[in-house]
Amino acid sequence: MKVVRNYLYNAGYQILALIIPFVTAPYISRTLKPHGVGIYADTNAWIQWFVLIASIGIALYGNREIAYVRDDKEKMSRTFWEIQIVKLVMTVVAYIALCLFLGIYTQYTKFMWIQSLNVFAAAIDISWFYMGIEDFKRTVIRNTLVKLMSLVLILGFVRTPNDVGLYIFLTAFSVILGNLTLWPRLKVLLVRIKFNSLKPFRHFKPSLALFVPQIATQVYLILNKNMLGIFEGSTAVGFYNNSDSLVKMILALVTATGTVMLPHVASEFSKGNNSAIKNMLYSSFDFISFLSVAMAFGLAGVGLHAVPYFYGRGFEPVGPAIMIESVVIIIIGWSNAVGVQYLLPTNRVKEFTRSVVLGSVFNIILNIPLMKFWGLYGAMVSTVLSEVVVTGYQFWTIRNEIEFARMFTNLWKYILGGIVMFIPIFWLDITLHTSVISIAFEVVLGIFIYLLMMTILKPTILNKAKELIAKRRG
Numbered sequence: 001m002k003v004v005r006n007y008l009y010n011a012g013y014q015i016l017a018l019i020i021p022f023v024t025a026p027y028i029s030r031t032l033k034p035h036g037v038g039i040y041a042d043t044n045a046w047i048q049w050f051v052l053i054a055s056i057g058i059a060l061y062g063n064r065e066i067a068y069v070r071d072d073k074e075k076m077s078r079t080f081w082e083i084q085i086v087k088l089v090m091t092v093v094a095y096i097a098l099c100l101f102l103g104i105y106t107q108y109t110k111f112m113w114i115q116s117l118n119v120f121a122a123a124i125d126i127s128w129f130y131m132g133i134e135d136f137k138r139t140v141i142r143n144t145l146v147k148l149m150s151l152v153l154i155l156g157f158v159r160t161p162n163d164v165g166l167y168i169f170l171t172a173f174s175v176i177l178g179n180l181t182l183w184p185r186l187k188v189l190l191v192r193i194k195f196n197s198l199k200p201f202r203h204f205k206p207s208l209a210l211f212v213p214q215i216a217t218q219v220y221l222i223l224n225k226n227m228l229g230i231f232e233g234s235t236a237v238g239f240y241n242n243s244d245s246l247v248k249m250i251l252a253l254v255t256a257t258g259t260v261m262l263p264h265v266a267s268e269f270s271k272g273n274n275s276a277i278k279n280m281l282y283s284s285f286d287f288i289s290f291l292s293v294a295m296a297f298g299l300a301g302v303g304l305h306a307v308p309y310f311y312g313r314g315f316e317p318v319g320p321a322i323m324i325e326s327v328v329i330i331i332i333g334w335s336n337a338v339g340v341q342y343l344l345p346t347n348r349v350k351e352f353t354r355s356v357v358l359g360s361v362f363n364i365i366l367n368i369p370l371m372k373f374w375g376l377y378g379a380m381v382s383t384v385l386s387e388v389v390v391t392g393y394q395f396w397t398i399r400n401e402i403e404f405a406r407m408f409t410n411l412w413k414y415i416l417g418g419i420v421m422f423i424p425i426f427w428l429d430i431t432l433h434t435s436v437i438s439i440a441f442e443v444v445l446g447i448f449i450y451l452l453m454m455t456i457l458k459p460t461i462l463n464k465a466k467e468l469i470a471k472r473r474g
Helices: 002-019 020-053 058-069 073-101 109-115 117-123 126-132 136-157 165-181 204-232 234-270 273-304 306-311 317-327 327-344 349-374 375-398 411-431 436-457 460-472
Strands: none
Touching: 020 073, 020 109, 020 136, 020 165, 020 204, 020 234, 020 306, 058 073, 058 126, 058 204, 073 117, 073 204, 109 117, 109 165, 117 165, 136 165, 204 234, 204 327, 204 349, 204 375, 234 273, 234 306, 234 317, 234 327, 234 375, 273 306, 273 317, 273 327, 273 411, 273 436, 273 460, 306 317, 306 436, 317 375, 327 349, 327 375, 349 375, 411 436
């Protein structure tokens, strides 16, 4: 029940994170226009490289290491401060690298300096610690306050296409304030540790091992935007960013299970409970398939007309792009289950790293011809195929230790339900005059059809849900 409760906390936040962009995204798109959105997306894509340097894989590594020692307060306190010192040192390195980069990159220098607040925000982000002790309530409350604060500030102050810099500042500033709220409670959770007894750089090499797959992942999350900006210009980057942001917002509901399961599986691994770990993977994978198939088919169904309407006039190319990209909701959901929820907590970092490096190499190779000939849509196809490579390699890695029949036993039911839902939703999307009412009707109808199909097909997840409800009532 603790895992379920943590998932509900995380999923509840992700739902809020979906709702708020439904207010801010169309407002920002209409206020800043495609060019302004493109400048934000382009500079943010560049700054994420320096955020990565400052974070150096600690979001995953720190989460796991705290989970290993959370039953010993002295060890946990020592581990926290050692890891945080490494993070602060790497933040200094990141800022030096940024200064050197800005000696070369001169197009949007002013906006890049404002974006650099995100590097500082990453330095003081200790949400990895709370995830390691499975205190998801606190991080969810923090993230909720950040989202609400950001919403109020953006709607209150961003008014014209010239407010791109202000928009960048407000989004970064709200994250900084949110990260600071996590620090006061450390007085209760940690004990005093002598500074001269700390050995922070023993964590450098293992965190660097997780830094490599994060960099590789960023190749097809960030480098796509960088390369698209070179081939097609910043406006195309804005289209890509809007499509990718909406997909990733919806995907966050699926990958919330990974955030919750990683410390839980890591704790079980430290106790040697391998059978429990595999059972958790089967249950989590099935749940992810149930959600991701519905979301992928649903988003594709409303993507062509509803999504461009959502962002406003001038964003029509986002429609076909999001229909192409929607399939990654399923693919990334699966790789999240195998990679983040199984390989990482069981210390199989090498296999995880190889999968994302392969995906990155594949992405770079495909980007050049696909972007050259198909532009934005080529970038989307390249992203999808790269994720297929990542997930496919992870499946191959665990082929001798996992029963795939148990993982995929209900998949055909989910896909059939998704297809039956997609057909009428897509027909309505291309037939009805697009409005807020028509979009709401399509979404509600899609949910109803999918749930009705699940009731008819009876996947095993329904029995598990009934068991959890019975336990909760008991």
